[in-house]
Amino acid sequence: MKILVCISHVPDTTSKINFTNDNTTFDNNGVQFVINPNDEFGLTRAMWFKEKQNATVDVVNVGGPETESTLRKALAIGADAAFRVNTAPTDGFAVAKELTKVAQDGGYDLIIAGRESIDYNGGMVPGMMAAALGASFVNNCIAIEIEGGKATAVREIDGGKETLTSTLPLVIGGQKGLVEESDLKIPNMRGIMMARKKPLTVLKPTENKTFTASVHFEKPAPKGAIKMVDADNIDELIDLLHNEAKVI
Amino acid sequence: MSVLVYIESDNGTIKKAALEVASYGRALANTLNTSLSAVVFSSENSELLGNYGVDKVLTVDFSEKFNAKVYADIITQAAQKEQASVVVLSSSADSRYLAPMLSVGLDAGYVPNVIELPTQTQPFTVKRSVFSNKAFCKTEITTEVKIIGLSNNAFGLVEHAVSPQTESFSPKIIASEITVENIDKATNKVSIADAETVVSAGRGLKGPENWGMIEDLAKVLCAATACSKPVSDLGWRPHSEHVGQTGKPVASNLYIAIGISGAIQHLAGINSSKVKVVINTDPEAPFFKAADYGIIGDAFEVVPKLTEKLKEFKAQNA
Ligand SMILES: Cc1cc2nc3c(=O)[nH]c(=O)nc-3n(C[C@H](O)[C@H](O)[C@H](O)COP(=O)(O)OP(=O)(O)OC[C@H]3O[C@@H](n4cnc5c(N)ncnc54)[C@H](O)[C@@H]3O)c2cc1C
8 A cells, every 4th residue: 555645844833923025925934844733643644554554655745945854754753755846835726736746646545634734724735636636535534444445534524523435546634533642753763864864856846837826914913901800700701791792 | 707605504404604605705796796696405494595695596406415526516517507706615624625626626716714805806815814813814816716715703694685596406416436434423512613602621620520510501602612632632522622723723703711721722723713711720821811801710610600690691681
């Protein structure tokens, strides 16, 4: 079985979000980048398939040279080989197109992406990829098993979950649940040493077709001051929620 | 030309989020000087759509369970039939599932998490939230057909009575390699995605045995229950209740946080809720900086009292 894990290179969850160039560009200054958390759950599940079912696991990112440290981390966690498509990930569709090409060329059975990247929160790359590949797609995937060329997956739905079966190839939009938080692996020294010797291939982008353009960023207006209510005066809270906030 | 909205139902009843999408679609159709069509799969109350300005209702002649690929293809056909220039969907799990496939099917740019009407139509520019609500981004959609994913509770319901024309729609049904084997859904509970109010609790509750009071409070408020990440990691509550940056997003009208410190990753996921109330023993808890109303106090005393008082309030205002 061949697995491709799509790795998005995103600001660490504690990052301060700022913009430069007249609020047209994200400000990388002082920002620590990590593997997108949703992708990390998927990568860890891929490691399970590698261990138990002898799968080969490749990772791919669409981005500039600065993302290679993130790909090396994925190799240190245990992926076999990495690809970087050398272009700025300007919109979800463009990224999905590049990933589709890599997925087609590699003939993967299972393609794991995250349900969304925590930077632009687009949540569209895996679905677009599946549509472009003509592969099946399960979003918000919280469990996956593969047996005899067939996949059984669980999808989180609003208010519950749904169990699905599918043929391969299959694309999933993964999230926590694919593995538990405690299953996530911090790369060890041996993994880091081995990662240096694993192949990281830089690929040329195919086309630069985009659907959208991010033109301007802004930050939310500062929040008004909090109103404190005394713990012995619950009536006041109810009054505020009813008459002022009008939410009850 | 038209604007097309995808109307979702739950057990045959149109969802509130779908009526919000219709309200938005109406306003957008007015801006674009065009008409509003809706595509509806199965619902008993589609006449309701006339109250929200839908000019034409396409009732799809297809009664099988939700399958994103099949539904995306049907909506693609509906958009083509209606010559839609914009398709609007909600932020439900199902809408987010099918929207990217619809985007490829229609060769149409898709922007999710949109919070208001387009800021301009030439070029067509929408404002969406990014970086888990820590920023907004004005985004141009450069394709001829556009797809908008509307954030929950961002636009609200706007009544606008018209008499819609209804039409039965029999699309071509494509095959899917995916089979739904089983759906496990609580029928008597509001989901976090659909709830107007969410009651959320954190590690301050000390253990799973103390959630009874959280459920009681949620019940009086007809609210969904949620929790912080460590609470789900510890197995005190199911993962499906985990909210925040790596859990479910919350965009409710009222969010009540009990015994939750307000870590940046928690706040990122719940920040688009309109009104936030925090109950915490620690006056230094970061949540107090992010909330609208706060009580410094012990959840074990405050929550039962709040529930009792709310019961009285509800009885008086029924
Ligand atoms: C990559 C990453 C992603 C993350 N994603 C998320 C996410 O999506 N969602 C999320 O929630 N977290 C997330 N976290 C974790 C986050 O950083 C915090 O650790 C977590 O939110 C803390 O949960 P808590 O507030 O329940 O617990 P704590 O931080 O332990 O806070 C408990 C609070 O309860 C209060 N308290 C104690 N006793 C009482 C009482 N009797 N009455 C009232 N109050 C009381 C305390 O004063 C304290 O403020 C993430 C972390 C990382 C690194």
